[in-house]
Amino acid sequence: MVLLALILALLTAALGTPLVKRAPQVQPFKIDLSSGLPHLQALIQHTNIPTEAEALYPEAGLEFGMTLDLLRDLKTQWSDDFDWAQQEAELNQVAQFTTTIGDQTLHFVHEKSSAEDAIPLLLIHGWPGSIQEFVPVIKPLTQPWTSPSGKTISFDVVVPSLPGFLFSSAPPKNWTNVQTGALFNTLMTEVLGYPQYTMHATDWGADIGYRMYESFNETVRAALFVWYQFLPPTPQDIADNNIVLNDIEKVTLQRSMDWLTIDQGYFQEQTFKPNDIGLALLDNPIGQLAYLGSIITRWSDPRAGTGPSVLTNSTILTAVSLYYLTGTFQSAVWQYARNAGSFRTNYTQAPTDAPMFFSLFEYNIGFWPKQYVAKLGNLISYKEHDFGGHFAGLDNPAAFIEDIREMGVYYASNELGQVGSTTNQVPMAK
Numbered sequence: 001m002v003l004l005a006l007i008l009a010l011l012t013a014a015l016g017t018p019l020v021k022r023a024p025q026v027q028p029f030k031i032d033l034s035s036g037l038p039h040l041q042a043l044i045q046h047t048n049i050p051t052e053a054e055a056l057y058p059e060a061g062l063e064f065g066m067t068l069d070l071l072r073d074l075k076t077q078w079s080d081d082f083d084w085a086q087q088e089a090e091l092n093q094v095a096q097f098t099t100t101i102g103d104q105t106l107h108f109v110h111e112k113s114s115a116e117d118a119i120p121l122l123l124i125h126g127w128p129g130s131i132q133e134f135v136p137v138i139k140p141l142t143q144p145w146t147s148p149s150g151k152t153i154s155f156d157v158v159v160p161s162l163p164g165f166l167f168s169s170a171p172p173k174n175w176t177n178v179q180t181g182a183l184f185n186t187l188m189t190e191v192l193g194y195p196q197y198t199m200h201a202t203d204w205g206a207d208i209g210y211r212m213y214e215s216f217n218e219t220v221r222a223a224l225f226v227w228y229q230f231l232p233p234t235p236q237d238i239a240d241n242n243i244v245l246n247d248i249e250k251v252t253l254q255r256s257m258d259w260l261t262i263d264q265g266y267f268q269e270q271t272f273k274p275n276d277i278g279l280a281l282l283d284n285p286i287g288q289l290a291y292l293g294s295i296i297t298r299w300s301d302p303r304a305g306t307g308p309s310v311l312t313n314s315t316i317l318t319a320v321s322l323y324y325l326t327g328t329f330q331s332a333v334w335q336y337a338r339n340a341g342s343f344r345t346n347y348t349q350a351p352t353d354a355p356m357f358f359s360l361f362e363y364n365i366g367f368w369p370k371q372y373v374a375k376l377g378n379l380i381s382y383k384e385h386d387f388g389g390h391f392a393g394l395d396n397p398a399a400f401i402e403d404i405r406e407m408g409v410y411y412a413s414n415e416l417g418q419v420g421s422t423t424n425q426v427p428m429a430k
Helices: 002-015 034-045 068-080 086-089 131-142 178-191 204-215 235-240 247-262 265-272 274-279 285-299 311-326 329-338 397-413
Strands: 024-027 096-101 103-110 117-126 154-161 197-199 220-225 355-361 378-385
Touching: 024 068, 034 068, 034 235, 068 311, 086 103, 086 131, 086 311, 096 178, 103 131, 103 178, 117 131, 117 178, 117 204, 117 235, 117 397, 131 154, 131 311, 131 355, 154 178, 154 329, 197 397, 204 220, 220 397, 235 247, 247 274, 247 378, 265 329, 274 329, 274 378, 285 311, 311 329, 311 378, 355 397, 378 397
Parallel strands: 117 154, 117 197, 197 220, 220 355, 355 378
Antiparallel strands: 024 096, 096 103, 103 154
């Protein structure tokens, strides 16, 4: 044995690389941003918000961007009644880690179920999101749950921060979502040791996730989307395909058209001039609050904070605090410039038989009818919810968990750890 070890050591030295490939090391991580609080609080308190008498067009609503009343309320709460230590403690209730893959430092949540047969689940956020938008659903998904059919499932939940967001290092300027997808697949398979896994993705995460669904068809074995980076159809497209919409779909279509026509200013700015907004607001917390708070509010269900929603003013303040205190507002904005032209117009079937699920939330800002979604993959389920918006994990966590579990039951019941043979039976649009 000693001789064998010596031979291996000599061979390793001669070749310059280990003979056995080692997975990147994983380090436990806790959020601690308290050192930045004094500066943040000083800037908040020394930033003046116009009074009603001083304001220009104080009656202007959210269709024109952040309202004066909402900004004033948010600033007052941030300054006088916002406990960052409490928010930080809640975020730290989920297990977090960092690792290095290639040149990229990757921050991620990895909350494991107690069950040995737990289903690996990758959740991918977008902008202006972070791991925060999934915190309400992470621990419930790790708990064993029995379906009406008697199938008991639970999940090992993994939520990475996108490159350039929060505690993940900013990537090179020409980095694309394809590379992020490869990075996340490496995280799941080589770092965490899951040979196959399920996935949910939204916003920019949906572009990353769908490209993974296309490219890693032996590892991504089921996917739930609420968004696609495919250009949504117009009312004329809907009519040309003889698609009849119900009341929920009519609302979502109108929201989609509003987003495509009158809510693209941020998209153009961040795609073509990311440093203008990135540098202007980098050390301007009230500026970030006005900009991000307006977008989060507009994109959410108008009933946010009521019913099943856990999206409140405190949620918005936590989201902005995370961007500000980590100094990643600018690098997160660059997500758009790094992936210019990502929206596709040609709906083509992904080369995979992995089941695909879709959840429509009434107040989301993009609309893809079932006939369009069916063109993209092996569609098993298309569900609609009459409550919720762009941030499903915050807008309607109960429905989000329900839909993830539906995917999990299908995955477990059909043994989709093996490459399956299910077929798409949903009618497609022209």
